[in-house]
Amino acid sequence: MFKKVFLLLLLAFIAGGLIFSQISSKDDFESLDSQAMYQKIISERDLAIQKAVESGDYRCCIYPPCTMCYMEANQWNNFKAGTCACDQLIAQRKEPCPQCKKGLCSKDENGACLVKEKEDQ
Numbered sequence: 001m002f003k004k005v006f007l008l009l010l011l012a013f014i015a016g017g018l019i020f021s022q023i024s025s026k027d028d029f030e031s032l033d034s035q036a037m038y039q040k041i042i043s044e045r046d047l048a049i050q051k052a053v054e055s056g057d058y059r060c061c062i063y064p065p066c067t068m069c070y071m072e073a074n075q076w077n078n079f080k081a082g083t084c085a086c087d088q089l090i091a092q093r094k095e096p097c098p099q100c101k102k103g104l105c106s107k108d109e110n111g112a113c114l115v116k117e118k119e120d121q
């Protein structure tokens with residue numbers, strides 16, 4: 001009898017703990033100040049980009065990868081946010097997104113941007 005009650009209590013305790021930890025992790029974020037929120041969003045964004053790179057959706061040409069193609073649909077990701085096609089654009093000798101362009105940029109004597117070749121190929 002006591003054993004049953006104990007097990008039931010234990011179960012309730014575990015379930016309660018799980019629910020509470022879920023609620024409090026949400027509260028954790030809400031209790032952050034705006035700078036800490038920003039830092040958390042940035043680090044989670046970068047994690048998400050890393051995953052998109054690994055799955056092949058994010059074919060960026062700079063490292064660390066650009067973020068603008070992830071955050072918004074634009075002409076450099078075929079208007080599909082969360083993806084990047086800068087690598088393809090460069091292969092087709094077209095302009096990559098401004099972030100990639102800046103990352104790749106080496107200037108010629110007139111100060112114009114030259115697109116550098118990828119170094120790992």
Ligand SMILES: [Zn+2]
Nearest residue numbers: 066069086097
């Ligand atoms: Zn890009």
